[in-house]
Amino acid sequence: MAKYKPKPWLVCCFISAGLLCAVALVCLCVVSRTKADKDCPSGSFTRAAVAADSRQCSEIGSNILQQGGSAVDGAIAALLCTSVINPQSMGIGGGSIFTIRNKKGNVKVYNFRETVPKSFKTNLLDDCPTSVGLTTGSQWIGVPGELRAYEEVHKQYGKLPWAKLFEPTIKLAREGFPLPAHLGTLLQFPIVKGHVEKSSICDIFCNKNRTVLRTGENLTFLKLADTMETIAKQGAKAFYSGKIGQDLIQDIEAAGGTMTMEDLTSFQVRVEDAWTVSLGSTKMHLPPPPSGGPLLAFILKLMQEFPFNQNSLNVDQKIQIAVHLIQDSFINSINDRISSNLTHENSYYNNTKPSRDNVGTTHVSVLDEEGLAVSASSTINQVFGGGVYSPRTGIILNNELLDFCHRADTVRAGEQPPSSMTPVILESKSGGLFVIGGSGGSLITSAVALSMINHLWLGMNLKDAIAAPIVFVDSNNKVNFEPDFNKSVIKGLTTLGHKSGNWKFFLNVVNALEKENGCITAVSDVRKDGSSLSSPLLKSPLKFPFKSPLESPLEFPLGPPLESLFESPFKSLSKSFLKSHSQCDVLAACCKIPLNNTDTILSGVMGSKLTRQRSLDFETKVSKRRR
Numbered sequence: 342m343a344k345y346k347p348k349p350w351l352v353c354c355f356i357s358a359g360l361l362c363a364v365a366l367v368c369l370c371v372v373s374r375t376k377a378d379k380d381c382p383s384g385s386f387t388r389a390a391v392a393a394d395s396r397q398c399s400e401i402g403s404n405i406l407q408q409g410g411s412a413v414d415g416a417i418a419a420l421l422c423t424s425v426i427n428p429q430s431m432g433i434g435g436g437s438i439f440t441i442r443n444k445k446g447n448v449k450v451y452n453f454r455e456t457v458p459k460s461f462k463t464n465l466l467d468d469c470p471t472s473v474g475l476t477t478g479s480q481w482i483g484v485p486g487e488l489r490a491y492e493e494v495h496k497q498y499g500k501l502p503w504a505k506l507f508e509p510t511i512k513l514a515r516e517g518f519p520l521p522a523h524l525g526t527l528l529q530f531p532i533v534k535g536h537v538e539k540s541s542i543c544d545i546f547c548n549k550n551r552t553v554l555r556t557g558e559n560l561t562f563l564k565l566a567d568t569m570e571t572i573a574k575q576g577a578k579a580f581y582s583g584k585i586g587q588d589l590i591q592d593i594e595a596a597g598g599t600m601t602m603e604d605l606t607s608f609q610v611r612v613e614d615a616w617t618v619s620l621g622s623t624k625m626h627l628p629p630p631p632s633g634g635p636l637l638a639f640i641l642k643l644m645q646e647f648p649f650n651q652n653s654l655n656v657d658q659k660i661q662i663a664v665h666l667i668q669d670s671f672i673n674s675i676n677d678r679i680s681s682n683l684t685h686e687n688s689y690y691n692n693t694k695p696s697r698d699n700v701g702t703t704h705v706s707v708l709d710e711e712g713l714a715v716s717a718s719s720t721i722n723q724v725f726g727g728g729v730y731s732p733r734t735g736i737i738l739n740n741e742l743l744d745f746c747h748r749a750d751t752v753r754a755g756e757q758p759p760s761s762m763t764p765v766i767l768e769s770k771s772g773g774l775f776v777i778g779g780s781g782g783s784l785i786t787s788a789v790a791l792s793m794i795n796h797l798w799l800g801m802n803l804k805d806a807i808a809a810p811i812v813f814v815d816s817n818n819k820v821n822f823e824p825d826f827n828k829s830v831i832k833g834l835t836t837l838g839h840k841s842g843n844w845k846f847f848l849n850v851v852n853a854l855e856k857e858n859g860c861i862t863a864v865s866d867v868r869k870d871g872s873s874l875s876s877p878l879l880k881s882p883l884k885f886p887f888k889s890p891l892e893s894p895l896e897f898p899l900g901p902p903l904e905s906l907f908e909s910p911f912k913s914l915s916k917s918f919l920k921s922h923s924q925c926d927v928l929a930a931c932c933k934i935p936l937n938n939t940d941t942i943l944s945g946v947m948g949s950k951l952t953r954q955r956s957l958d959f960e961t962k963v964s965k966r967r968r
């Protein structure tokens with residue numbers, strides 16, 4: 342029996358079945374700055390917009406833009422705000438990756454993900470947890486890059502004074518605010534509750550009885566407010582070489598950590614050109630390893646190659662050479678691994694060590710009036726990092742080094758752990774811009790890819806594209822379905838032999854902005870707060886002018902054995918079918934074929950073993966170049 346010819350829905354399965362789990366948090370909201378112009382659909386904007394995790398922080402970012410700030414100013418202000426509104430996701434004790442497109446269209450990546458301190462625990466990887474959960478411990482703390490990078494990008498692209506960006510957050514932190522609902526819910530998850538109550542971050546998130554606070558209770562960050570005030574006045578050096586740094590190091594030492602002042606003073610932001618891949622007539626700019634950018638590009642390119650355009654794959658030459666993952670030959674070799682009728686053990690896919698599932702992170706997308714676009718993902722890794730709190734500074738520390746676990750055999754000082762973060766910027770031939778990224782740990786790449794495919798290729802409006810339920814495969818190769826996922830598809834998958842997982846926390850969150858013909862649509866994921874559905878911003882689907890690969894006619898003849906498995910008429914899926922049906926239906930089509938293979942392949946390919954390899958190769962190249 343001949344191998345299946347690539348089909349769109351097959352590829353779609355790939356995506357959906359794609360990655361592993363995640364626990365992120367937060368979400369929702371959109372805010373934008375200017376009033377809808379008469380020429381723009383209602384709810385869209387003409388000048389600038391911010392899409393952060395929360396309405397509050399989107400608003401703070403927007404206010405900054407309104408006061409004349411640049412997109413970078415807006416992004417920094419929104420992220421600082423997020424560090425108190427969604428303190429479980431990110432903060433100045435963590436790191437980020439920014440992808441920034443300037444007015445002229447040059448795209449740079451500012452990578453300030455945490456690094457391994459000069460001295461770190463011997464046999465660190467022996468401490469790696471063997472099951473999914475939240476991991477505490479000072480040995481996992483990476484050197485925080487957040488503030489140093491804010492300062493660097495602010496110097497380059499900022500328009501408002503540095504201190505201005507901190508003002509709204511200092512006020513929130515000091516005066517307190519009602520504990521947000523999604524944080525309140527998260528704190529009640531037994532796993533999170535236990536994590537918080539037994540760690541020092543309980544100082545912030547617990548009441549006097551050392552019990553986690555509830556939604557609506559007054560949440561304050563008094564110490565952090567002081568710290569931010571000092572940094573606002575003195576700059577990032579207060580953190581990297583001043584009193585705040587010393588206090589922080591003292592607290593880390595007290596918690597048993599090894600980081601030193603020297604680690605802080607020597608932290609450097611890595612600035613590099615974005616990698617660029619072509620997806621039809623659209624260009625996607627992505628951050629290089631150790632980010633999840635290449636994985637996202639891989640998914641989309643694989644998607645595109647399979648179904649949509651046999652002849653027109655148009656890959657930037659440089660990328661082909663540089664990046665194994667997104668090389669055609671590699672993608673072809675993956676295709677070759679796919680049999681239509683059976684699945685294989687992990688070893689067949691060289692997926693000997695599936696990566697551990699991962700959690701956390703936030704994303705913000707910002708576009709300003711002058712055309713500066715910022716796609717920024719930021720994280721302290723797991724929910725509340727490793728639960729290490731610095732009482733002298735009010736900073737919650739990351740546990741980023743945990744990302745080496747099950748992905749690395751060794752750890753070197755100065756190295757950055759691999760990441761799923763994938764803040765990208767797309768541009769269409771006609772000048773349209775699409776700024777997108779997400780949170781949710783290992784779930785980021787699949788959630789972002791699905792949102793993009795739903796929107797750009799399947800014609801769903803941006804809001805629906807992001808809101809569509811997802812399916813993902815965890816590191817045990819269990820298939821997990823987001824609530825409301827189409828039941829008949831679940832049944833179909835089970836029939837094919839998939840084992841359902843039991844994942845409860847679909848906290849994947851995607852935030853995106855799109856500008857076309859002078860109109861901006863901003864969508865923040867509504868997963869955590871359906872009330873933002875009422876936002877008028879979400880009500881106006883805008884057609885993005887990217888050429889859909891579905892423009893070409895499609896015929897999807899199914900082989901008899903598979904066809905007979907299902908009742909619905911997938912024999913002649915057409916473009917109009919795809920366009921008029923929800924993602925679930927498309928997935929249903931996908932799922933008629935052996936997802937068995939595709940998920941395994943994906944967790945193999947996506948498995949960070951490979952990413953990690955790429956990232957090491959990359960770092961070797963970079964350090965050679967630097968010498």
Ligand SMILES: *[C@@H]1O[C@H](CO)[C@@H](O)[C@H](O)[C@H]1NC(C)=O
Pocket residue numbers: 342343344680681682683
């Ligand atoms: C599965 O497909 C392969 C070719 O891809 C074929 O050699 C094999 O016989 C098929 N197995 C079954 C059980 O149909």
Ligand SMILES: *[C@@H]1O[C@H](CO)[C@@H](O)[C@H](O)[C@H]1NC(C)=O
Pocket residue numbers: 515516517518559560561
């Ligand atoms: C919250 O706590 C802060 C700091 O103690 C206090 O100033 C503020 O009044 C409180 N807000 C409310 C609503 O209780």
Ligand SMILES: *[C@@H]1O[C@H](CO)[C@@H](O)[C@H](O)[C@H]1NC(C)=O
Pocket residue numbers: 548549550
């Ligand atoms: C703390 O515990 C005491 C005794 O159980 C109880 O009376 C009090 O209401 C609790 N306080 C809070 C804030 O839960």
Ligand SMILES: *[C@@H]1O[C@H](CO)[C@@H](O)[C@H](O)[C@H]1NC(C)=O
Pocket residue numbers: 682683684837838839935937
């Ligand atoms: C999927 O894999 C399971 C075992 O992992 C196997 O029993 C089942 O037959 C496979 N289904 C298909 C359609 O290949």
Ligand SMILES: *[C@@H]1O[C@H](CO)[C@@H](O)[C@H](O)[C@H]1NC(C)=O
Pocket residue numbers: 674678690691
């Ligand atoms: C799997 O690994 C083996 C040995 O390292 C290698 O020869 C083979 O090409 C790999 N296969 C794939 C699909 O990468």
Ligand SMILES: *[C@@H]1O[C@H](CO)[C@@H](O)[C@H](O)[C@H]1NC(C)=O
Pocket residue numbers: 827828829830909923925926929930
């Ligand atoms: C679920 O998928 C099946 C098969 O594609 C389709 O017939 C059905 O309408 C879908 N249900 C919903 C609620 O979308």
